[in-house]
Amino acid sequence: MRVLLTGAAGFIGTAVRRTLETDGHDVVPVDALLPQAHRTPPDVEGVHRLDVRDAGEWGDLLDGVDVVCHQAALVGAGVTVADLPEYAAHNDLGTAALLAAMSAHDVGNLVLASSMVVYGEGRYACPEHATVAPVPRSVAALDAGDFDNHCPACDRVLAWELVEESARLDPRSSYAASKVAQEHYASAWARQAGASAVALRYHNVYGPGMPRDTPYSGVAAIFRSSLARGEAPRVFEDGGQMRDFVHVDDVARANLAAVRAVGAREVGELSAYNVCSGSPVSILDVARILARQAGGAEPVVTGQYRSGDVRHVVASPALSARELGFAAQISPYEGLAGFASAPLRD
Numbered sequence: 001m002r003v004l005l006t007g008a009a010g011f012i013g014t015a016v017r018r019t020l021e022t023d024g025h026d027v028v029p030v031d032a033l034l035p036q037a038h039r040t041p042p043d044v045e046g047v048h049r050l051d052v053r054d055a056g057e058w059g060d061l062l063d064g065v066d067v068v069c070h071q072a073a074l075v076g077a078g079v080t081v082a083d084l085p086e087y088a089a090h091n092d093l094g095t096a097a098l099l100a101a102m103s104a105h106d107v108g109n110l111v112l113a114s115s116m117v118v119y120g121e122g123r124y125a126c127p128e129h130a131t132v133a134p135v136p137r138s139v140a141a142l143d144a145g146d147f148d149n150h151c152p153a154c155d156r157v158l159a160w161e162l163v164e165e166s167a168r169l170d171p172r173s174s175y176a177a178s179k180v181a182q183e184h185y186a187s188a189w190a191r192q193a194g195a196s197a198v199a200l201r202y203h204n205v206y207g208p209g210m211p212r213d214t215p216y217s218g219v220a221a222i223f224r225s226s227l228a229r230g231e232a233p234r235v236f237e238d239g240g241q242m243r244d245f246v247h248v249d250d251v252a253r254a255n256l257a258a259v260r261a262v263g264a265r266e267v268g269e270l271s272a273y274n275v276c277s278g279s280p281v282s283i284l285d286v287a288r289i290l291a292r293q294a295g296g297a298e299p300v301v302t303g304q305y306r307s308g309d310v311r312h313v314v315a316s317p318a319l320s321a322r323e324l325g326f327a328a329q330i331s332p333y334e335g336l337a338g339f340a341s342a343p344l345r346d
């Protein structure tokens, strides 16, 4: 198949490109090479240097393309509110422009890189009131060191459960809002254009080539960068936050499965899938695994918190296994141990 891949020079895009090409697909790599994403120029062999916001002016690049695999996005926590227009421009407007250009060139299949941030908080159960949706944690509770979510009815501490794709969308950051918007634009496009879309909701992706310490990077790269500087990883809250860490090679395999599957999907619909390992791990355990493997200082639990953070978000891999045939091959314990000495990119 001919696959146009956006964000092809990025950390995830590079792995997706390699996996698609190894499987025999004809990949058209595109990347805007934004300075926010690349402090030093990455390997850009054959990459078309183009911005998705200008997809309407890409000429014949989309002709003959079977599937667009859209990885290009500004990622991570918005550092200041000044970032808001950047998320709206690169993620919202970029996706809308790309979808309109696809329609103009009769490209009817989209694989979209989405994120678990669309859920906001994960799924929780109260021992008495079953599944409940917690309200955002209050500043007063967080300042007092109470990091858990409590049942709105009886105030008991809530236990985490696996989030399914049917969960309510509740974005808590500018980045999360832009990922929800991307899914909604893709869904509207599928309906209006009689097209098919698959959204892959990535959990905490890590692996070789992850960008070195930036405020836009996930916690695995932040811990790894601290250890490389000879510093202890600094763990926020009490370290009990649960996440699902999924290796970039598994994310690439999920994209391959979606690229193969999207053409046979019902037209007019977007289907969303969790892309996760299925093995939740606490943030303190992530820090410990990386520190021990790197022979570095033991993590420091700081008790600090970030206002936009959710407590736990871990997911069920069942639907992607059933409908895409995707199952992660790398457990977080094995993968994170390898990541402790993997190269990072600037």
Ligand code: UD1
Residues within 6 Å of the ligand: 075, 076, 077, 115, 116, 117, 175, 202, 203, 204, 205, 216, 217, 218, 219, 220, 222, 223, 234, 235, 236, 237, 241, 243, 283, 305, 306, 309, 310
């Ligand atoms: C992250 C990314 C998101 C990405 C998602 C899935 C953010 C806010 N979110 O979500 O872009 O789509 O993974 O791949 O960047 N922490 C520390 N010490 C630190 C930094 C963070 O303990 O130095 C803690 C945080 O308080 C949080 C956890 O680690 O509890 C995870 O942080 P992070 O990876 O930044 O964000 P996620 O919300 O998991």
